[in-house]
Amino acid sequence: xxxxxxxxxxxxxxxxxxxxxxxxxxxxxxxxxxxxxxxxxxxxxxxxxxxxxxxxxxxxxxxxxxxxxxxxxxxxxxxxxxxxxxxxxxxxxxxxxxxxxxxxxxxxxxxxxxxxxxxxxxxxxxxxxxxxxxxxxxxxxxxxxxxxxxxxxxxxxxxxxxxxxxxxxxxxxxxxxxxxxxxxxxxxxxxxxxxxxxxxxxxxxxxxxxxxxxxxxxxxxxxxxxxxxxxxxxxxxxxxxxxxxxxxxxxxxxxxx
Amino acid sequence: xxxxxxxxxxxxxxxxxxxxxxxxxxxxxxxxxxxxxxxxxxxxxxxxxxxxxxxxxxxxxxxxxxxxxxxxxxxxxxxxxxxxxxxxxxxxxxxxxxxxxxxxxxxxxxxxxxxxxxxxxxxxxxxxxxxxxxxxxxxxxxxxxxxxxxxxxxxxxxxxxxxxxxxxxxxxxxxxxxxxxxxxxxxxxxxxxxxxxxxxxxxxxxxxxxxxxxxxxxxxxxxxxxxxxxxxxxxxxxxxxxxxxxxxxxxxxxxxxxxxxxxxxxxxxxxxxxxxxxxxxxxxxxxxxxxxxxxxxxxxxxxxxxxxxxxxxxxxxxxxxxxxxxxxxxxxxxxxxxxxxxxxxxxxxxxxxxxxxxxxxxxxxxxxxxxxxxxxxxxxxxxxxxxxxxxxxxxxxxxxxxxxxxxx
Numbered sequence: 121x122x123x124x125x126x127x128x129x130x131x132x133x134x135x136x137x138x139x140x141x142x143x144x145x146x147x148x149x150x151x152x153x154x155x156x157x158x159x160x161x162x163x164x165x166x167x168x169x170x171x172x173x174x175x176x177x178x179x180x181x182x183x184x185x186x187x188x189x190x191x192x193x194x195x196x197x198x199x200x201x202x203x204x205x206x207x208x209x210x211x212x213x214x215x216x217x218x219x220x221x222x223x224x225x226x227x228x229x230x231x232x233x234x235x236x237x238x239x240x241x242x243x244x245x246x247x248x249x250x251x252x253x254x255x256x257x258x259x260x261x262x263x264x265x266x267x268x269x270x271x272x273x274x275x276x277x278x279x280x281x282x283x284x285x286x287x288x289x290x291x292x293x294x295x296x297x298x299x300x301x302x303x304x305x306x307x308x309x310x311x312x313x314x315x316x317x318x319x320x321x322x323x324x325x326x327x328x329x330x331x332x333x334x335x336x337x338x339x340x341x342x343x344x345x346x347x348x349x350x351x352x353x354x355x356x357x358x359x360x361x362x363x364x365x366x367x368x369x370x371x372x373x374x375x376x377x
Numbered sequence: 378x379x380x381x382x383x384x385x386x387x388x389x390x391x392x393x394x395x396x397x398x399x400x401x402x403x404x405x406x407x408x409x410x411x412x413x414x415x416x417x418x419x420x421x422x423x424x425x426x427x428x429x430x431x432x433x434x435x436x437x438x439x440x441x442x443x444x445x446x447x448x449x450x451x452x453x454x455x456x457x458x459x460x461x462x463x464x465x466x467x468x469x470x471x472x473x474x475x476x477x478x479x480x481x482x483x484x485x486x487x488x489x490x491x492x493x494x495x496x497x498x499x500x501x502x503x504x505x506x507x508x509x510x511x512x513x514x515x516x517x518x519x520x521x522x523x524x525x526x527x528x529x530x531x532x533x534x535x536x537x538x539x540x541x542x543x544x545x546x547x548x549x550x551x552x553x554x555x556x557x558x559x560x561x562x563x564x565x566x567x568x569x570x571x572x573x574x575x576x577x578x579x580x581x582x583x584x585x586x587x588x589x590x591x592x593x594x595x596x597x598x599x600x601x602x603x604x605x606x607x608x609x610x611x612x613x614x615x616x617x618x619x620x621x622x623x624x625x626x627x628x629x630x631x632x633x634x635x636x637x638x639x640x641x642x643x644x645x646x647x648x649x650x651x652x653x654x655x656x657x658x659x660x661x662x663x664x665x666x667x668x669x670x671x672x673x674x675x676x677x678x679x680x681x682x683x684x685x686x687x688x689x690x691x692x693x694x695x696x697x698x699x700x701x702x703x704x705x706x707x708x709x710x711x712x713x714x715x716x717x718x719x720x721x722x723x724x725x726x727x728x729x730x731x732x733x734x735x736x737x738x739x740x741x742x743x744x745x746x747x748x749x750x751x752x753x754x755x756x757x758x759x760x761x762x763x764x765x766x767x768x769x770x771x772x773x774x775x776x777x778x779x780x781x782x783x784x785x
Contacts, residue, residue, distance in 0.1 A: 215743075227729065
């Protein structure tokens, strides 16, 4: 069993406070959805936990199984069992997906995976995500479509087998087919018993990935928590009750896309 | 058009990039580049001249006046059937058949060299192995001259490999017959005191293909001037360069592609990394498209990666277009520091920072190194770059994994 505890987290970007006291605990086997309107600080939460250099923690704690995550370097956090599927994955020119995946797996597992089983493992994970084999020869995120980037993120999640995964707007930019495939990929990894923190603006991904808990994020903190029924409420009424005129339902997304 | 940049501006693929396609603005007819075989037609440069303003002239004093070649370079050759070589005199008809000296050092070397290495690739020969020209230098002054003639429809790779510590001024001529495919790799892996100033000049025949890859890893001053002209339509020239400059090293590349024939193409990709505050690189990329060079396609790319504070990379692309009837022309230049977002992304997957840096630099150089098709040489250069980055010998298993994943 693993546990990610976020306690009283305050985060600044330059001089501006973005997170204003976040408290949340995610345990193995649980899926938490964080929903909120644009600019509420959802992505800041994700990047702060992963250690993005742009964000300054001003107070609070993040603990993974009691260990202080905030004192760890970015790569140590990943080796400790945290994974962030990014909304905007970064291009790394000249570095092949294959080389990148194996280097990452070697770092996280502490030893180079045996070549024969590794190739099988990668091929199996790629076929779940309906990715062509040739994908492994391309450069990391270079020229990837939006859908390819998200598949690639979830492919890494499957291969690195984190204890706790944070998915930052993994649904954004995906058409219905891609959303289904990516969600199935996520569900396969969830079935292994990891804890999942799913960050999203819209409810549509929650049709495929069923959350145990839903938290509404607004103005840098969690303002309401509940079960899956809270997502239904947001789907019907959007974020109006928090004073924001933004819909959260699928139809609005499709119409506005 | 001048871009001298040391700004922290990493890898924006389009930064400083623009293309000239469709409606083209002619830039007028610039002055003809001055060339002469008489060294005295070039004044002794002081360092204020446009051609020399980036170069540390104090260290070059010994080569700005005629000297007696001291013969401290050992040159050895190997090559497969279809290639022949010999030492010839100045009276050989191919000597000077391509070269038009454009600076004093080149003209001095041309005027004073006595032994010329002449390499011939037989017509229609398809060489199974590269021709290797290794130059092992010892302290002393040397003039060098090589002529490589790739006869019509031949296909060959010629590798120049420079090691040791010497002073070398040289001219290398490449004469490509119609339909010839000549691939040249020149490696400057000198010891830290070496001085190497050399012009590589190619005349590309009809439908011929000239590939030139320059890799500079060692030496105090390495200044190479690759130039290309076309002898007939349909030719192509691909010029790639990689420099990795460390403490006290000055690596300079001055390219000139002169398009005076229709339907030719040229592509230039030069990349430098600098890992000491006293490291300097210079890239000058001149391309001229003359009125008769209709249907020309050309692109130049220069990228410089500053790995430490204080390092300086100068980059000056220059495109002169004298006809509107071209297929495309453009250039891009950018100099920047490590991209923190790339490091963050790699580290967020558990990859330690130093290894993430190695991956980024290897990736930065990959599109140049991948043009070196001689596997042993490619691997040796990659290992040398890894060693410079503090890495262990690379694990080729990852690359094999790519192949297996791709074909399984």
